[in-house]
Amino acid sequence: MLNQKPAVRLENPAKTNDVSPPSPVQNREFDSKTVGCVTVDKPIMTTRNVDVYYGGKQAIINVSIDIAYNEVLSMIGPSGCGKSTFLRCLNRMNDTIESAHVTGKIELEGHDIYDKKTDVVTLRARVGMVFQKPNPFPKSVYENVAYGPRIHGLARNHTELDEIVQTSLLRAGLWDEVKDRLSQPGTGLSGGQQQRLCIARCIAVNPDVILMDEPCSALDPIATARIEELMDELRQNYSIVIVTHSMQQAARVSQRTAYFHLGDLIEVGETSNIFTNPQDKLTEDYLTGRFG
Amino acid sequence: MIIRGHGRLQISRFHQYYSIVSTPLLIAVLLLLTAAAFELGRRRALQVAGSEFRTLHSLPRYYGSFTALWCALPAMLLLGTWLAFEDKIITSLVVADLPATYQALSESKLNLIINDLRNQLSGNVVSQELNPAMQAAVDHYGSLRATSNAALAVVFLSVAMLGMGMAWRKIAPNFWARNRVEAIIKLLLIICSTLAIFTTIGIVLSVLFESIRFFQAVPIFDFLFGLEWSPQTAIREDQVGSSGAFGAVPLFAGTLLISVIAMLVAAPIGLTSAIYLSEYSHPRFRAIAKPLLEILAGIPTVVYGFFAALTVAPLLRDMGTNFGLDVSSESALAAGLVMGIMIIPFVSSISDDVINAVPQSLRDGSLALGSTRSEMIRKVVLPAALPGIVSGMLLAISRAIGETMIVVMAAGLAANLTVNPLEAVTTVTVQIVTLLVGDQEFDSPKTLAAFALGLMLFLVTLALNVVALYVVRKYREQYE
Numbered sequence: 079m080l081n082q083k084p085a086v087r088l089e090n091p092a093k094t095n096d097v098s099p100p101s102p103v104q105n106r107e108f109d110s111k112t113v114g115c116v117t118v119d120k121p122i123m124t125t126r127n128v129d130v131y132y133g134g135k136q137a138i139i140n141v142s143i144d145i146a147y148n149e150v151l152s153m154i155g156p157s158g159c160g161k162s163t164f165l166r167c168l169n170r171m172n173d174t175i176e177s178a179h180v181t182g183k184i185e186l187e188g189h190d191i192y193d194k195k196t197d198v199v200t201l202r203a204r205v206g207m208v209f210q211k212p213n214p215f216p217k218s219v220y221e222n223v224a225y226g227p228r229i230h231g232l233a234r235n236h237t238e239l240d241e242i243v244q245t246s247l248l249r250a251g252l253w254d255e256v257k258d259r260l261s262q263p264g265t266g267l268s269g270g271q272q273q274r275l276c277i278a279r280c281i282a283v284n285p286d287v288i289l290m291d292e293p294c295s296a297l298d299p300i301a302t303a304r305i306e307e308l309m310d311e312l313r314q315n316y317s318i319v320i321v322t323h324s325m326q327q328a329a330r331v332s333q334r335t336a337y338f339h340l341g342d343l344i345e346v347g348e349t350s351n352i353f354t355n356p357q358d359k360l361t362e363d364y365l366t367g368r369f370g
Numbered sequence: 371m372i373i374r375g376h377g378r379l380q381i382s383r384f385h386q387y388y389s390i391v392s393t394p395l396l397i398a399v400l401l402l403l404t405a406a407a408f409e410l411g412r413r414r415a416l417q418v419a420g421s422e423f424r425t426l427h428s429l430p431r432y433y434g435s436f437t438a439l440w441c442a443l444p445a446m447l448l449l450g451t452w453l454a455f456e457d458k459i460i461t462s463l464v465v466a467d468l469p470a471t472y473q474a475l476s477e478s479k480l481n482l483i484i485n486d487l488r489n490q491l492s493g494n495v496v497s498q499e500l501n502p503a504m505q506a507a508v509d510h511y512g513s514l515r516a517t518s519n520a521a522l523a524v525v526f527l528s529v530a531m532l533g534m535g536m537a538w539r540k541i542a543p544n545f546w547a548r549n550r551v552e553a554i555i556k557l558l559l560i561i562c563s564t565l566a567i568f569t570t571i572g573i574v575l576s577v578l579f580e581s582i583r584f585f586q587a588v589p590i591f592d593f594l595f596g597l598e599w600s601p602q603t604a605i606r607e608d609q610v611g612s613s614g615a616f617g618a619v620p621l622f623a624g625t626l627l628i629s630v631i632a633m634l635v636a637a638p639i640g641l642t643s644a645i646y647l648s649e650y651s652h653p654r655f656r657a658i659a660k661p662l663l664e665i666l667a668g669i670p671t672v673v674y675g676f677f678a679a680l681t682v683a684p685l686l687r688d689m690g691t692n693f694g695l696d697v698s699s700e701s702a703l704a705a706g707l708v709m710g711i712m713i714i715p716f717v718s719s720i721s722d723d724v725i726n727a728v729p730q731s732l733r734d735g736s737l738a739l740g741s742t743r744s745e746m747i748r749k750v751v752l753p754a755a756l757p758g759i760v761s762g763m764l765l766a767i768s769r770a771i772g773e774t775m776i777v778v779m780a781a782g783l784a785a786n787l788t789v790n791p792l793e794a795v796t797t798v799t800v801q802i803v804t805l806l807v808g809d810q811e812f813d814s815p816k817t818l819a820a821f822a823l824g825l826m827l828f829l830v831t832l833a834l835n836v837v838a839l840y841v842v843r844k845y846r847e848q849y850e
Contacts, residue, residue: 169738171737202738204740207738213732216732216753225749229739276735
């Protein structure tokens with residue numbers, strides 16, 4: 079019985095938006111059905127009217143949203159709603175998927191990242207990514223962190239490289255645990271440690287934005303808490319976009335939350351507002367656990 | 371003529387017994403019995419369970435398999451043992467019955483006589499006219515064989531029936547047929563897997579014993595470190611110029627030279643094509659290109675051989691002349707190049723598979739850090755795929771070392787000790803072939819040298835494998 083209500087609504091999401099309260103920002107210079115304010119004053123990244131197709135199937139429908147400096151933006155929504163796909167557009171990891179096709183405009187500090195002149199290598203150095211399953215390279219802890227700085231030539235000598243590795247591990251909150259085993263394989267660490275190693279590896283190239291694709295879904299609650307703490311610290315220096323299935327996690331770590339549904343960006347808002355007072359019926363149903 | 375006619379008569383009589391109970395027939399009967407046993411076992415299981423068929427511990431077909439296995443296996447075991455020992459026992463019985471004059475003969479002469487008896491029995495040409503005593507022995511031999519075969523048939527079939535019956539009687543709802551069948555299957559698997567190991571041990575031992583005989587004639591030191599290879603030994607005392615020199619160094623140098631040339635061709639081409647196919651190419655291109663590449667491995671080596679000898683070698687010689695180089699018409703280079711082409715698929719196909727097996731998550735991790743594709747391949751994918759790549763290379767090297775046909779045709783037979791790839795060289799395998807073809811005395815050092823070479827080759831390949839395993843274990847980056 080509980081499932082019936084949203085099921086009816088799922089078939090016609092556009093109609094849903096017609097009957098929901100008018101969005102606070104009415105006169106946007108771009109066309110968007112999203113409820114709530116998708117723009118911010120000083121964005122580091124802007125996305126406008128993004129569509130993503132896998133072959134003939136459309137996975138993302140006209141999504142526009144800004145990412146601010148020093149914020150954690152969480153993207154929530156039921157499985158298959160396109161939030162990971164959208165995340166992967168932000169550093170063009172979708173390029174590795176043959177059939178994926180992206181239209182619309184995504185800008186990083188005013189530069190179109192899908193422009194022909196954009197070097198995808200530089201882009202990914204500035205927009206780092208942490209994956210769902212910890213994927214440390216089968217190399218030593220040190221080499222894992224030093225990998226990025228090495229390929230980008232960030233260190234002139236060993237001392238500098240050592241410093242970068244130490245700083246990154248310190249920032250990732252892993253230094254104390256691994257400082258005596260830097261030469262041991264990164265794959266030998268525990269799951270939570272591996273994920274923090276991947277975060278350290280990511281921040282070693284000093285990115286502007288860190289994308290996290292369900293970074294805690296393979297971890298136990300203690301390791302999860304550790305990483306959530308870390309994200310709050312990292313926010314001082316980076317912008318973070320996190321995809322998560324845990325609404326509690328989104329509520330804990332993020333300043334803004336975006337709710338995706340079947341490829342549509344339904345609602346965006348301050349995390350505290352969205353969780354206490356969702357404007358859209360779909361968002362409300364999802365947050366109150368009526369489906370998802 | 372009369373004797374031969376008599377012999378034919380013997381055969382036909384003998385065949386009367388033999389054809390009834392020939393081994394293929396026995397096996398065919400056993401297969402039928404086994405099939406019947408399966409069905410009987412299955413039915414019995416359903417029958418003892420009655421309407422309560424769900425109370426059966428195992429599925430009915432496991433009871434069938436159990437009965438079938440008990441029918442087939444003991445009988446096959448008996449058949450194998452019987453056939454292994456039958457001939458020895460019959461021969462010793464016949465010899466024991468021969469007149470005392472024959473029994474006093476030396477072993478080799480006695481063997482000759484036994485051979486005659488057998489040939490007479492099966493209608494082949496015999497070396498002498500048979501006297502009555504021997505004729506009696508032939509008859510004795512034939513009747514013993516016939517008896518043995520008849521007995522075998524009886525015992526064989528009774529064992530099969532007995533096994534089936536015992537298994538059949540055991541069937542009950544709480545009988546754990548599935549576990550028994552699993553245990554028997556596991557046992558069969560163990561036997562099959564050890565079979566290959568024992569065969570290898572057997573081959574090594576046989577080569578080893580012949581080699582020891584060789585080293586009694588030629589000092590091992592001369593063989594291992596001698597720089598001259600000329601295996602022609604004098605057959606007569608007064609023969610000149612053929613004292614025989616068994617220094618294996620030129621052969622191993624030749625093998626090494628050609629293998630190195632082959633690997634210089636195959637390793638880079640194979641590895642790069644594997645990288646292209648697995649990392650860059652379109653899946654549709656890969657689906658076509660990979661099987662095409664693997665066809666290279668299916669071309670008979672003799673075809674490669676005349677390609678090397680008739681196309682590549684003259685080409686190299688002409689090119690050499692243009693550059694003012696003296697290239698012999700049979701050169702290590704020609705053989706090595708063509709052999710390199712031949713072993714490309716061993717490198718590329720295996721490397722391609724292991725590169726594909728490297729998890730996508732590692733590639734994503736590297737790309738997300740802003741590495742280029744080639745950085746990702748060099749620093750993440752290849753190190754993770756290293757063990758597989760090395761084993762592909764090893765397989766290729768083993769093929770190169772063991773390859774014979776191309777070298778026979780394109781590299782020549784002259785045992786030159788040289789590192790110049792433009793000269794003719796010879797390899798270990800080529801020499802083994804030339805030592806063993808044609809009419810040879812089997813106890814001369816010349817023939818036995820082949821076994822010593824074989825043993826050395828085996829040891830070299832073994833050492834290569836051990837070293838490679840060690841290297842891989844040391845440098846591999848294990849991703850699981």
